[in-house]
Amino acid sequence: MQHDPSPYDALLLVSFGGPEAPEEVVPFLENVTRGRGIPRERLVEVGEHYFHFGGKSPINDRNREFLAAIREDLAGNGLDLPVYWGNRNWGPYIGEALEQMVADGVKRAAVFFTSVYSSYSSCRQYRENLADALAGLPEGTTLELDVLRRSFNHPGFIDAMVDATLAAVADLPDAQRESAHLSFVTHSIPTAMNDASGPEGGAYDLQHRSVMEEIVERVRLETGHRFRHQLVYCSRSGAPHVPWLEPDVNDHLAQLAEHGTPAVVAIPIGFVSDHMEVVWDLDTEAAATAEKLGLTYVRAATAGIDPRFVAMVRELLLERAAVERGIPTARPAEGGLPACWDRCAPDCCRNLQQGDRPTVGGLR
Numbered sequence: 499m500q501h502d503p504s505p506y507d508a509l510l511l512v513s514f515g516g517p518e519a520p521e522e523v524v525p526f527l528e529n530v531t532r533g534r535g536i537p538r539e540r541l542v543e544v545g546e547h548y549f550h551f552g553g554k555s556p557i558n559d560r561n562r563e564f565l566a567a568i569r570e571d572l573a574g575n576g577l578d579l580p581v582y583w584g585n586r587n588w589g590p591y592i593g594e595a596l597e598q599m600v601a602d603g604v605k606r607a608a609v610f611f612t613s614v615y616s617s618y619s620s621c622r623q624y625r626e627n628l629a630d631a632l633a634g635l636p637e638g639t640t641l642e643l644d645v646l647r648r649s650f651n652h653p654g655f656i657d658a659m660v661d662a663t664l665a666a667v668a669d670l671p672d673a674q675r676e677s678a679h680l681s682f683v684t685h686s687i688p689t690a691m692n693d694a695s696g697p698e699g700g701a702y703d704l705q706h707r708s709v710m711e712e713i714v715e716r717v718r719l720e721t722g723h724r725f726r727h728q729l730v731y732c733s734r735s736g737a738p739h740v741p742w743l744e745p746d747v748n749d750h751l752a753q754l755a756e757h758g759t760p761a762v763v764a765i766p767i768g769f770v771s772d773h774m775e776v777v778w779d780l781d782t783e784a785a786a787t788a789e790k791l792g793l794t795y796v797r798a799a800t801a802g803i804d805p806r807f808v809a810m811v812r813e814l815l816l817e818r819a820a821v822e823r824g825i826p827t828a829r830p831a832e833g834g835l836p837a838c839w840d841r842c843a844p845d846c847c848r849n850l851q852q853g854d855r856p857t858v859g860g861l862r
């Protein structure tokens with residue numbers, strides 16, 4: 499393992515952002531959906547999820563915990579790197595983080611997105627946000643940003659999710675354990691967005707399936723039982739006539755109940771911490787659906803601040819630092835897909851609605 503962070507003199511954590519008070523909910527939703535063609539009814543419905551939790555999204559607090567854990571991990575490993583944080587849709591915004599970095603004299607930073615898969619929403623849109631924020635800096639500012647590779651198959655994420663799954667499986671009633679179903683859950687996206695994800699298309703779904711298969715196999719090695727499993731989706735949005743990835747987790751639960759499955763473990767592989775989708779779509783809505791159907795329902799933990807997931811950010815930064823210095827380095831990855839590319843191809847995860855916009859972190 500390399501321990502030299504150069505050429506980086508900082509780390510920037512980039513996330514989605516969320517409202518923290520009732521009066522922030524509507525402006526936040528307007529930020530999220532600007533130019534994205536989301537029907538008014540869906541916005542009202544999603545607004546209710548936030549109001550249900552007092553107008554406060556959990557995401558910023560989860561990111562504050564993650565930041566604190568990353569800082570501790572870096573310091574504990576003798577790395578004296580400042581860590582900044584900026585969001586796409588709510589303060590602290592990416593632009594504010596960049597201004598602070600410039601004021602502090604940062605020249606080149608590694609950037610980690612709190613979303614580990616390829617798609618427009620989960621990767622390229624953040625790369626556009628970085629380009630917009632850079633363009634907003636005063637003329638003549640030099641700040642270079644390198645986006646760390648998609649980390650869905652990094653051992654730090656996989657190992658945390660394997661243990662979360664094992665813990666959830668252990669929580670099942672003994673009599674139901676082996677007939678339980680593992681339901682891997684992620685954020686739905688339009689099928690067209692999935693078709694355009696990654697350099698060759700379909701990467702969003704493919705990456706999730708490789709994570710699922712790896713976890714199922716690791717759980718088999720640990721328990722001796724290969725569980726039935728499926729990839730399902732939550733948080734479908736958009737107009738009704740636009741196809742999104744399916745099945746929805748609630749429809750899936752109804753199917754399981756119909757086929758006599760007694761218990762289900764929901765494994766939120768699409769979310770790195772307990773975002774609104776986890777506390778609403780899974781812990782509130784899907785849990786209620788399961789209860790109505792008479793299904794035992796256990797939700798596995800998200801990666802959150804699992805020390806291995808936290809260490810992953812440092813490991814990715816050091817790995818990329820070595821790459822940028824031209825030093826051969828290991829690129830750990832688990833499951834059927836190789837470690838992801840460092841720089842995205844020009845047509846990776848294209849913006850289908852607004853066309854190509856400037857990005858950061860692409861091939862030059």
Ligand SMILES: CC1=C(CCC(=O)O)c2cc3nc(cc4[nH]c(cc5[nH]c(cc1n2)c(C)c5CCC(=O)O)c(CCC(=O)O)c4C)C(CCC(=O)O)=C3C
Nearest residue numbers: 514516530534536544555556557613619620685735773774
């Ligand atoms: C792939 C993906 C991720 C995972 C990757 C990542 O983490 O980035 C993600 C994360 C998140 N999505 C979030 C919230 C919302 N997403 C929305 C809308 C949309 N998401 C989409 C995709 C994704 N979203 C898409 C294709 C849309 C349609 C509009 C569009 O084409 O852009 C809307 C508008 C209402 C609605 O349409 O549901 C909201 C409020 C929050 C914050 C949660 C919190 O507060 O804790 C988080 C972490």
Ligand SMILES: [Fe+2]
Nearest residue numbers: 514619685733
């Ligand atoms: Fe979303």
